[in-house]
Amino acid sequence: MTPTGIKLKIVRERLDYAEEHIRELRTLPSEDLGVFLSDRRNPLAADALLRRAIEALFDTARHMLAKGLGVGKLEYREIAREAKDRGLLAKEETADAFRKIAGYRNRLIHHYEEVTPEELHGILRHHLDDLEAVAVELRASARRLASGTGE
Secondary structure (H helix, E strand, O other): OOOOOOOHHHHHHHHHHHHHHHHHHHHOOOOOHHHHHOOOHHHHHHHHHHHHHHHHHHHHHHHHHHHHHOOOOOOHHHHHHHHHHOOOOOOHHHHHHHHHHHHHHHHHHHOHHHOOHHHHHHHHHHOHHHHHHHHHHHHHHHHHHHHOOOO
């Protein structure tokens, strides 16, 4: 695949979308499991917002890999690996988190019946920073790719 150049507008819109959904996730009651579970809509909202945020992050990385670096037709775990290997995610801990997010995305999509409200609550409490870190690094990498420096 030949790189044709990323479209910063697409990157910006998708990352804004992901970050908006992460902010919405932060508004859900996450301090206490009982409070989170007291309204059955909370786990449903967490599931939907989380899936959409994750999809937007992976769509962004896929666009950057394909259009910016000529790497196409990737599965989610491959996107995470290539994002690390190609320098879109420079920090090891962020790249590792993105790989785990890919696995969790597959769980949300393909094994949704196994995802528990307690599990979603744990993600709200402990992993939203991982999603934000991926968005921040992808945004910085997009600027580098668009400027042509690659650095």
